[in-house]
Amino acid sequence: MRIFNLFRKSNVKCPRCQGKGFVDWDDIRRLNRQLKWVPAPCAYCDATGKVEKELLSKVAVDCMYLTIDLPESVIEKIKEGDKETIEKGKQRELFVDHLIQYAEHHYLTQNMDAESIATLYLNTEAEKANFSVTKEELIKYIQGVINLKKSTLN
Numbered sequence: 001m002r003i004f005n006l007f008r009k010s011n012v013k014c015p016r017c018q019g020k021g022f023v024d025w026d027d028i029r030r031l032n033r034q035l036k037w038v039p040a041p042c043a044y045c046d047a048t049g050k051v052e053k054e055l056l057s058k059v060a061v062d063c064m065y066l067t068i069d070l071p072e073s074v075i076e077k078i079k080e081g082d083k084e085t086i087e088k089g090k091q092r093e094l095f096v097d098h099l100i101q102y103a104e105h106h107y108l109t110q111n112m113d114a115e116s117i118a119t120l121y122l123n124t125e126a127e128k129a130n131f132s133v134t135k136e137e138l139i140k141y142i143q144g145v146i147n148l149k150k151s152t153l154n
């Protein structure tokens with residue numbers, strides 16, 4: 001894929017990473033994806049810093065699902081606008097949004113810590129979720145939600 005990029009007309013600075021080819025914390029904050037992304041090479045421009053203009057109308061710059069850790073075939077499908085893949089991405093984002101709300105709610109109203117929230121989640125919500133997570137991952141993630149909440153409350 002990188003080889004083909006050399007021959008593409010890529011004339012717009014990538015709006016996700018602002019041409020750096022890498023998404024850093026500043027970009028993540030700017031796009032409000034703090035709990036959804038970590039710094040990594042940019043999947044929107046395939047770390048080249050430039051994108052074809054038409055991509056902007058096909059895929060949202062802050063499309064959460066489009067990250068560099070996806071298989072290349074999935075990335076291609078998203079960029080082609082494949083309905084099924086985009087739907088899967090939306091489901092994933094809804095799952096994450098629900099988890100964030102759930103964690104914030106229990107932290108704010110009951111002052112629970114990450115481990116208690118994770119335990120409660122696994123006991124009551126996990127069956128409804130479309131995506132499986134391990135308890136360890138969940139605790140780490142919820143801790144991140146709490147940390148961000150704390151930093152915005154101050």
Ligand SMILES: [Zn+2]
Pocket residue numbers: 014015016017018019020021022042043044045046047048049050
């Ligand atoms: Zn980029």
